[in-house]
Amino acid sequence: MAAPSLAGKPRKVIPKILAVIHADGCTGCEACLEVCPVDCIYKVPGEEHPTLQTFCDIDLDRCIGCKHCAQVCPWDAIDMVDTIDVAYHVAVKGGPPQYLDEQWDALVDQAQRNAEGLLAKKK
Ligand code: SF4
């Protein structure tokens, strides 16, 4: 019997490691997207930026740190990083300046929230 799908279900704990895609090394091949058990990888830039080269990004509020994506990426564009350092890794992950400029606060704030959430649990 197939394992129950975790897609769309809320994450119960903040993992110790999270996945970060280096946008400059990502070709948008979607191999990672197909293996993510929680469907937290998405294509960007999408409809808002149709002229930019496609790559993938990760919803860090849903990533469970399972490493499946990093294991299948043919271009080694995904790093599993310590959650407490994830905001730094997100800040230097590269990608089209237009996307980064517009998404900077959302992406880095989300990463920082995950780091702080993990630290708060350790206290
Ligand atoms: S580590 Fe697992 S949950 Fe996180 S993005 Fe990769 S495949 Fe998805």
Ligand code: SF4
């Ligand atoms: S598997 Fe790697 S190259 Fe392909 S979309 Fe995912 S991060 Fe990008």
